[in-house]
Amino acid sequence: MWWVAAAAAAQGQLHLPPGFTANVYFRSGPAGSLRRPTSLAFDGAGGLYVGELGGRILLLSDDDADGEADRLIEFASGLGSSTGIALHDGALYASSRGSVVRLRDRDGDGRADERQVIISGLPTGRHQNNGIAFGPDGLLYHCIGSRSDGSEARLEVLPLEASIVRATPHGEELEVFASGLRNCYDLAFHPVSGELYATDNGRDVPDSGVPEELNLIVAEGDYGWPDCWGNGGGSTCSGTLPPIATLQAHSSADGLAFSSGTQFPAAYRTNLFVALFGANSGDPTIGKRVVRIRLPEAGEEAQVADFALGFENPLDLAFGPDGSLYVADYGAETIYRISFVGGGEEGLPPSLAPSLRLRAGAPTYRRGDTLALELEAENASAASALDPYVAIILPGGQFVTLPAPFAFSRLGEVRRYEAALPTSSPEVIVRFSASATLEAGEYRLVAVLARRGADPVKSENQLSVEQTSFTLLP
Numbered sequence: 001m002w003w004v005a006a007a008a009a010a011q012g013q014l015h016l017p018p019g020f021t022a023n024v025y026f027r028s029g030p031a032g033s034l035r036r037p038t039s040l041a042f043d044g045a046g047g048l049y050v051g052e053l054g055g056r057i058l059l060l061s062d063d064d065a066d067g068e069a070d071r072l073i074e075f076a077s078g079l080g081s082s083t084g085i086a087l088h089d090g091a092l093y094a095s096s097r098g099s100v101v102r103l104r105d106r107d108g109d110g111r112a113d114e115r116q117v118i119i120s121g122l123p124t125g126r127h128q129n130n131g132i133a134f135g136p137d138g139l140l141y142h143c144i145g146s147r148s149d150g151s152e153a154r155l156e157v158l159p160l161e162a163s164i165v166r167a168t169p170h171g172e173e174l175e176v177f178a179s180g181l182r183n184c185y186d187l188a189f190h191p192v193s194g195e196l197y198a199t200d201n202g203r204d205v206p207d208s209g210v211p212e213e214l215n216l217i218v219a220e221g222d223y224g225w226p227d228c229w230g231n232g233g234g235s236t237c238s239g240t241l242p243p244i245a246t247l248q249a250h251s252s253a254d255g256l257a258f259s260s261g262t263q264f265p266a267a268y269r270t271n272l273f274v275a276l277f278g279a280n281s282g283d284p285t286i287g288k289r290v291v292r293i294r295l296p297e298a299g300e301e302a303q304v305a306d307f308a309l310g311f312e313n314p315l316d317l318a319f320g321p322d323g324s325l326y327v328a329d330y331g332a333e334t335i336y337r338i339s340f341v342g343g344g345e346e347g348l349p350p351s352l353a354p355s356l357r358l359r360a361g362a363p364t365y366r367r368g369d370t371l372a373l374e375l376e377a378e379n380a381s382a383a384s385a386l387d388p389y390v391a392i393i394l395p396g397g398q399f400v401t402l403p404a405p406f407a408f409s410r411l412g413e414v415r416r417y418e419a420a421l422p423t424s425s426p427e428v429i430v431r432f433s434a435s436a437t438l439e440a441g442e443y444r445l446v447a448v449l450a451r452r453g454a455d456p457v458k459s460e461n462q463l464s465v466e467q468t469s470f471t472l473l474p
Contacts, residue, residue, distance in 0.1 A: 014336065015309040019265075022308070025069055025326060025337040026060050032072035034058070037328035037335065038083045039131070039255070040318040041092070048318075048326065049092060050335065055079035057094060057103070059110050060335070067324075067337055073110040076103050084131040084143065084186070088169060093132050093140065098124045100132065100142060100171060118171030123147055123161045131186035131255075136194045140167045141177060143184035143198065150182075150203045150226045162225050164198060164217060180223035180240060185253070186316065187217065191260040192270060197244070199253040199274060202229050209233060212253035213243035214274065214293060214302070244295065245302035251287030252277035255316030255328070263323020264340050268292070273307060273325060275314040290314055290327060308338060 014022040025048075028034050039051035048060040048069065057076040060069040075092070084095040092103045092112070100119040103112040119142075122129045127145025135141055146162040159176070164184055166177040187198035196217040202210040203226070211230045215223055221241045228237035230246050247253045255275040259268050271292050278287035292307040308314075312331025320326055325338040 013310055014338070016338065017307065019340055019342050020308075020338060021341050022336050022338045023067055025062075025067070025335040026072070027332070027334040031070060032058070032074075034072075034333050034335070036330055036333060037315065038330065039085045039316045040326055040328050040335075041085045041087050042318060042320050043087055044321075046321045048320065048335070049075060049085055049087070050328065051079075051082040051085045051094060053081055053083070053330075055082055055096070057082065057085065057092065057112075067339075069335070075105070075110060076112040076115070081128060083128065086132040086134060086140075088134045088140070091169075093118075093169075095129045095132060095142070097128045098122045100129070100140075102169075102171075118169075119167060119174060123158045127183045130184065131198075133187045133189060133196075134169070135189055135196065138169065140169055140171075141165070141187055141196065142167070143181070143187055145183040145185075146225065148226075149205055157226070164196075177219060178217045178221040178223065180221075180225045180228075181215070182225040186255045188256050188258055188272070190270065191258050197256065197272060199256050200225075200243075201252055201254075202249060204250070204280075208249065211243075211246035211249050212251050212276070214245040214247065214253065214256070214272070215241070216244045245293055245304055247274065247276065247291065247304065248286060250279040250281070250283075252279070255314075255318075257317050257319050257325070259319060259325070261319060261323035264325075270295070273317055275317050275327065277313050277315055277330070288313065290317065290325075311336075 016022060026034060034050070034052075035056075036053040037050050038053050041049045043049065046062065050058045050060060052058070055078055056074060057079065059073045059075045061071040061073075062069050063071055076094070079094055079101060080097040080099075082094050082096055086093050090104065094101050094103060096117075098120065099117050099122060102116045102118050104114040105111060106113050122144055124145075125147025126149060127147070130143040130145060132143075133141050142165050144160055144163050144165060147158070160174075162179065162181055162183075163176045164178045164181060164187065165174055167174040181198065181200045182203060183201040184198045185201065187196060189196055198215050198217050200213040200215055200223065202212050204210075209230075210233065213223075213230070215221075218241070222239060223243075224234070224237060224240040228234045228240050231242045253274055254277050257273050259271050259273065261269075271294050274291050274293060276287035276289050276291060288309070288311050289306055290308040290311070292305050294303040296302045308327070311327070311329045313329060314327050315330040316328045318326050320337075323339075327336045327338065329336060
């Protein structure tokens with residue numbers, strides 16, 4: 001829940017699912033300084049390279065293997081606004097505003113002594129070139145943002161703008177691989193299928209109804225920018241590809257990484273983790289978290305759930321050789337390390353941990369329409385004495401919890417919905433829906449599954465948190 005995230009951030013704590021723990025891997029201290037980290041990449045020896053917005057690239061090492069970095073080397077400096085790094089064939093590739101630079105450490109001292117600009121002249125403006133990844137084909141794939149929000153003022157869209165480009169590791173044969181991506185921040189290849197996925201930041205205008213996106217990238221795919229967004233929003237959507245998953249509007253979906261090791265539970269493997277930076281407005285209800293995405297199977301929809309709350313501005317993430325998830329918090333200027341240590345207080349196998357799904361029937365409605373809600377609780381039979389809560393966040397930021405049967409209220413009264421969960425099935429075991437007529441405005445809904453009788457706002461009492469949103473138009 002957003003108020004849990006805000007409270008955790010104020011206390012310098014992360015809110016995680018049961019069985020997970022977090023520690024500070026590195027922040028400024030005796031070993032050196034860390035300023036506005038933007039990107040992460042591990043080498044084969046366990047060294048963590050960190051790109052900074054100011055143009056430095058650092059190399060962090062945990063020499064005593066205690067889960068905290070104790071050595072910092074400045075690998076390179078002088079890059080222009082670096083927002084993406086990747087390692088390939090003994091070299092580090094870094095985005096620099098308008099170009100891609102290849103760096104090598106020839107003498108093995110941890111500092112780059114060879115620098116070559118392999119791609120230059122990339123379009124920049126409101127956004128720039130960002131994430132870099134190397135595919136199973138050995139080629140370089142690179143995100144290039146748009147120069148404007150929505151091609152305003154009839155600004156010409158340049159040939160490489162708002163795209164993912166592809167080139168050889170030497171920067172040759174540069175070509176557009178996919179287009180129509182307003183601001184692709186990061187991209188990653190599926191560890192099994194080899195498919196390419198990328199985040200994309202939706203338009204700022206209109207100010208509601210435009211989600212952030214996770215896209216499955218295919219050759220010559222058009223993903224809609226500047227006129228089409230989400231699942232058919234905007235206009236001129238014919239021939240464009242919809243996202244695999246939509247994420248909270250204005251949350252700035254940025255770094256992403258696949259869990260492929262064995263440190264996290266089996267149910268998490270090949271899931272995607274995405275950093276939601278937060279809104280430019282500073283609204284504490286938007287972003288500031290890492291979400292977990294289970295990719296769709298057999299015609300199902302992708303499933304998005306909060307994984308880690310309490311960040312200031314998480315921007316990039318990467319799984320380390322130890323299987324832990326490392327998160328670069330740009331706002332806190334901190335690298336966090338998240339690990340799985342056990343089944344949690346309930347002692348449940350992680351694949352059977354209780355969870356919620358909350359859905360609104362459509363992203364937008366008009367005055368007088370009826371909003372349909374559906375809440376599902378999965379695997380709740382595996383734990384005893386649980387209460388589901390649902391709250392609506394009003395346009396002004398106030399929230400009220402919803403009593404049965406989901407009678408929405410614009411008043412300040414806080415009420416609780418309680419439902420006894422059956423124990424007969426480990427599958428979806430309770431489903432309830434209701435409808436109500438609302439006034440015009442933008443709404444967010446959150447649901448939490450908590451231990452019965454316990455305060456649902458306290459993180460230690462929460463087993464699952466889910467959020468969705470919708471807009472009611474005049």
